[in-house]
Amino acid sequence: MHQEVGLIATVAVSFVFAAILGYGADRLRLPPLVGYLMAGILMGPFTPGFVADTALAGQLAEMGVILLMFGVGLHFSASDLLAVRGIAVPGAIGRIILATLLGIGLCKLWGWSLGAGIVLGLSLSVASTVVLLKALEERNLVNAASGRVAVGWLIVEDLVMVLALVLLPALAELLGGHAVDTNHGLGELPLVLTIGLTLLKVAAFAAMAIFLGPRIVPWLLTLIARTGSRELFTLTVLAIALGIAFGSAAIFGVSFALGAFFAGVVMSESQLSHRAAADSLPLQNAFSVLFFVSVGMLFDPSILVRQPLAVIGALALVILGKGIITFLIVILLRYPISMGLTLAGGLAQIGEFSFILAGLGVSLGLLPHEGQDLILAAAILSITLNPIVIFATEGLKKYIHSKWPSLWESYGRSRQKALGKELEKIRALGDERERQHQLKMQQLIETFPLFSQVNEDAQEELLLLFKAKSAPPGERVIRRGDRGDSMYFISSGAVEVRLASGAIRLEPGAFFGEMALLTGARRTADVIAVDFCQFEVLERRDFNMFMSHHPHLRAAVSEMAQKRTEMNVLRQQWEKSMDLS
DSSP states (O other): OOGGGHHHHHHHHHHHHHHHHHHHHHHTTSOHHHHHHHHHHHHSTTSSSOOOOHHHHHHHHHHHHHHHHHHHHHTOOHHHHHHTHHHHHHHHHHHHHHHHHHHHHHHHHHTOOHHHHHHHHHHHHOOOHHHHHHHHHHTTOTTSHHHHHHHHHHHHHHHHHHHHHHHHHHHTTTTTSOOOOOSSSOOOOOHHHHHHHHHHHHHHHHHHHHHTHHHHHHHHHHHHHTTTOHHHHHHHHHHHHHHHHHHIIIIIOOOHHHHHHHHHHHHTTSTTHHHHHHHHHHHHHHHHHHHHHHHHHHOOTTHHHHOHHHHHHHHHIIIIIHHHHHHHHHHHTTOOHHHHHHHHHHTSOOOHHHHHHHHHHHHTTSSOHHHHHHHHHHHHHHHHHHHHHHHHHHHHHHHHHHHOHHHHHHTTHHHHHHHHHHHHHHHHHHHHHHHHHHHHHHHHHHHOGGGGGSOHHHHHHHHHHOEEEEEOTTOEEEOTTSBOOEEEEEEESOEEEEETTEEEEEOTTOEEOHHHHHHOOBOOSEEEESSOEEEEEEEHHHHHHHHHHOHHHHHHHHHHHHHHHHHHHHHHHHHHHHHHO
């Protein structure tokens, strides 16, 4: 195959294999993620048949990591995390520590170094966001208390793993690996100073993202949204995600993953975040698939034959070790037994961050390639077995409930109530924001029925394009003979359009100033406010842009303007005839 089509071949074959095997996995009631990993195994150098370009696949995987972390940041909710902090923070951190210690113990049995144990333990301690959300959605638990706790738990794990990605390169030499150049020309520095400098860079980047980002990014998104170009908006979202990710690595020396995460967090503060998430989701999904395929390419299936006991040990740590640790932590924190079993089953797998950490560990010389194969084997098997594990925990719930009903009902009840109240407050705030948004949209349609002809996205675009303006009684809003620069929609109050033949009164729901924009002519009448007025103003550029995207609306405005002109002419003729008589 020609070298110049290597990228096309890698992407095309990856998508074809992933689609076929992902569908097959879904038919077997397994997460499609299993199919994507299997597709990568079939395309990798360890299996016969087509062998993809692993170097290109690695770069595509890096894009997948950036977009995955951008998605995590975009859906990051500080309020949700604060509500479940009592269980999510100590639970996630405690499980990471205990699972990492178990990983170190396994590596000691295999004769591996401390650094390998830490990387292996960290990789096996975190769960896959994709797999967990899929399991919660299938059981309608995303908005339940246990589902909110699970998502908050994962957010804490993700934040800890982001910190691990930052610190591992600085600690690599101490842990038995090789050092990497993170000092950017500063020369040899003591370990403590290196770690301090690394954390300082991260803090500087985080401060810039937190304090400058919310002022710049929402403004930029609104500015681009006002153009009405959907592709330009999507391009801007991706430019912000990739630009911040690349800039954070180039300027601050932090990982692409951390930069992309903060890009998502910053963008989540914008009122357009839901649109940004929807527009970028297809690309996130596509590159996420390529990420999992590229991970599968790295897996050597022969590890299942060469080291079966090691695979079983890693898998036991993921399913049994993490499951028991999770359940015990929840119980010790005095939360309900049902929540402990739900979390134990849903979090008994590993995924995205495990692959990223394993790859980093190998590149730093901390983890042998055999360790990466073990992590990949544990991931594929734990994801495949996760539905069975969840089914087993559901059966265990029924058994405990029937065996010890009083314990089931009473244990953790007070914590459950307190947590429920916190989540209800957040849900109420979210519902109120959504209600206010819907009310605003409803008021737009009720006040201006004309806009019922366009879809909800276009109505939201209008809200961005409108500029509020007010006028007291007697103020001249439009002067005859001026150039037309905007169109006015009356929200409240009333105006008089003063023509040579007389005055016409316009009230809420009406609009004026459109003729000069449609024809390019000068204003033909004075418009005077006769009450305290509130207007929504659409400037000439915004008017032309919006109407070009919605020609049927332009036709409706033109028709109404034409009818108004004809009525004015008829009125003038009638008044002349009355004068003559």
